[in-house]
Amino acid sequence: MVPPNSGPTIAEQCFGDATVSPELDWTHARQSLSGPGNAGMNIAYAAVDRHVAAGRGGRPAILSLGRRYEKRRLSYAQLADLSARLAAVLAAHGVGAGDKVAVLTGRSVELYVAAFGCWKVGAVYCPLFSAFGPGPLKSRLELSRAKVLIATEELYRRKIAAQRPALPDLQTVLLVGADGEMVETDGALDFNAAINAAQPAPILATTPEMPAFLHFTSGTTGTPKGVLHSHSAVVAEALTARQVFGLVPDDVFWCTADPGWITNTAYALIAPLANGCQVVVDEDDFDPRRWYGILKDEKVTVWYTTPTNIRMMMRYGAALARAYKENSLRVAASVGEPLNPEAVAWGEKALGVPFLDTWWQTETGAIAIANCPGKAKAGSMGMPLPGVEAAVISRDLSSVTPVGRADEVGELALRADLPSMFTAYMGEGANYDLSFIDGWYLTGDLVRRDADGCFWFVGRADDMIKSASHTIGPFEVECGLMDHPAVAEIGVVGKPDLLLREVPVAFISLNPGFEAGEALRVELLTFARQCLGGTLAPREIHFVDSMPKTTTGKILRRALKAKAVAEPEEDGEPLIVPVMAPGRFDDE
Numbered sequence: 001m002v003p004p005n006s007g008p009t010i011a012e013q014c015f016g017d018a019t020v021s022p023e024l025d026w027t028h029a030r031q032s033l034s035g036p037g038n039a040g041m042n043i044a045y046a047a048v049d050r051h052v053a054a055g056r057g058g059r060p061a062i063l064s065l066g067r068r069y070e071k072r073r074l075s076y077a078q079l080a081d082l083s084a085r086l087a088a089v090l091a092a093h094g095v096g097a098g099d100k101v102a103v104l105t106g107r108s109v110e111l112y113v114a115a116f117g118c119w120k121v122g123a124v125y126c127p128l129f130s131a132f133g134p135g136p137l138k139s140r141l142e143l144s145r146a147k148v149l150i151a152t153e154e155l156y157r158r159k160i161a162a163q164r165p166a167l168p169d170l171q172t173v174l175l176v177g178a179d180g181e182m183v184e185t186d187g188a189l190d191f192n193a194a195i196n197a198a199q200p201a202p203i204l205a206t207t208p209e210m211p212a213f214l215h216f217t218s219g220t221t222g223t224p225k226g227v228l229h230s231h232s233a234v235v236a237e238a239l240t241a242r243q244v245f246g247l248v249p250d251d252v253f254w255c256t257a258d259p260g261w262i263t264n265t266a267y268a269l270i271a272p273l274a275n276g277c278q279v280v281v282d283e284d285d286f287d288p289r290r291w292y293g294i295l296k297d298e299k300v301t302v303w304y305t306t307p308t309n310i311r312m313m314m315r316y317g318a319a320l321a322r323a324y325k326e327n328s329l330r331v332a333a334s335v336g337e338p339l340n341p342e343a344v345a346w347g348e349k350a351l352g353v354p355f356l357d358t359w360w361q362t363e364t365g366a367i368a369i370a371n372c373p374g375k376a377k378a379g380s381m382g383m384p385l386p387g388v389e390a391a392v393i394s395r396d397l398s399s400v401t402p403v404g405r406a407d408e409v410g411e412l413a414l415r416a417d418l419p420s421m422f423t424a425y426m427g428e429g430a431n432y433d434l435s436f437i438d439g440w441y442l443t444g445d446l447v448r449r450d451a452d453g454c455f456w457f458v459g460r461a462d463d464m465i466k467s468a469s470h471t472i473g474p475f476e477v478e479c480g481l482m483d484h485p486a487v488a489e490i491g492v493v494g495k496p497d498l499l500l501r502e503v504p505v506a507f508i509s510l511n512p513g514f515e516a517g518e519a520l521r522v523e524l525l526t527f528a529r530q531c532l533g534g535t536l537a538p539r540e541i542h543f544v545d546s547m548p549k550t551t552t553g554k555i556l557r558r559a560l561k562a563k564a565v566a567e568p569e570e571d572g573e574p575l576i577v578p579v580m581a582p583g584r585f586d587d588e
């Protein structure tokens, strides 16, 4: 029974909702998250300053774990203050509403300060993958036309500095952990010194439609697609986190995604803070012992990761999992690729909690289809969340037709009225209007819906490669390798992989004067790693005399894919983790 005069709980205060129902609707959430009076809707207000204004500023917002496990903590009030100072720094460097600010800091406290600082000044936060090489980073900086870059000194020095003269839009560089060298030679500024010297700026009263963040995903041409989102995304992100994870302010939420992936923006930055939780930020790379340790020692209650990560943990065996089994977890979930039932079963045994698959895309901005506690079907994507209308369709150029029968395969389409639906594509990678027909957004994913209304992922309708949850456009990889003088023609396809689901492999025909052989193969693999980075670079290269083509001269990917499946695995770069036998729990 609720004690008399106890006042609203923190959960109720966060959403201003007396019932704290997970079925809250978009309208209600929108009202709760907006600024008072005419203060508009701004993600920074909704997720950070709203809590400070309501007297919750002292609550913990961020626990960041450095590479040597150094702990840094920030309260909501401290995050509000630092981001307001950064907003002032950005404004002083000419950044205003709609200007793009690129961020390359990896997972860190500074990432949060950067994102919320951008939103406070009305700028568009544009985070980049730190695993990308100089080539893909440059093309994304060019496409975004970013005016300011916030980066760690190390990443800037290694990946951007040499290209700075070719980036005329980039006017200001703010460096985290600057040791002075780049500040002197490159005219860069020290991020922390600039913030310390600034006075906090007020939050700009943005409208829900104003642009807030930009993520790049792979396009069907060589150019990546810049997917633009507005401030109203916070409504769907905050609400879906309530619906799927049941987030309440006492939760400790850990999302393992890299900042370049929208999963980080939506569910490491925005959703948990909008719900008043504490987020855990791990600045280091994957390490199973460390990860189990974080889950246990930092008392994580909700964990959001990828199927690849779970499969990697499986490879380290059940004994390790068992050593860390005492934890505070309430629920774990994954996104990015299908979560196979074996991984669900293993995850649930290893962690002792429900392990839920969720489906969404960079374009949808928030989870649209998910398994929810109590109604999950292992191996499926789950069901559309309340407020989301999903259909399995077939289409022609101007109309969509829902498929009639259960289990019939078709393209997944969503009603386009989600508050987090993207608002534009930047760059030439795709045409925004072609993504919609008759008020439906077309996802490009092939699915089937079973008789219970559960959706099952079948595959992509296009050539995209899914590797460790990254969506890789074969065209971008091909363009990167075409810069090598040996390459006459190239076709890149996904080869099935037990751990990463798929890996990009390249088929190459050579220019005259170059000889196919081990030396050239190693040279090309190294070239690809240097220019594209580890995520996009092909894992294997096969030389072919000629490329299979369609009658219109297009590379026949289906034929290459069949060849890739038939090729024995090569001794290339070892996969990210040593392979160990999957653990068994049935011996308990």
Ligand code: PRX
Pocket: 217, 262, 263, 334, 335, 336, 337, 338, 339, 357, 358, 359, 360, 361, 362, 363, 381, 443, 444, 445, 457, 459, 460, 469, 470, 471
């Ligand atoms: O093909 C689907 C796959 O990932 C694509 C979206 O990739 P991206 O925009 O990079 O990710 C954004 C954040 C999720 C989808 O079109 N995908 C995502 N989740 C699932 C999935 N495939 C199967 N099951 C999932 N749960």
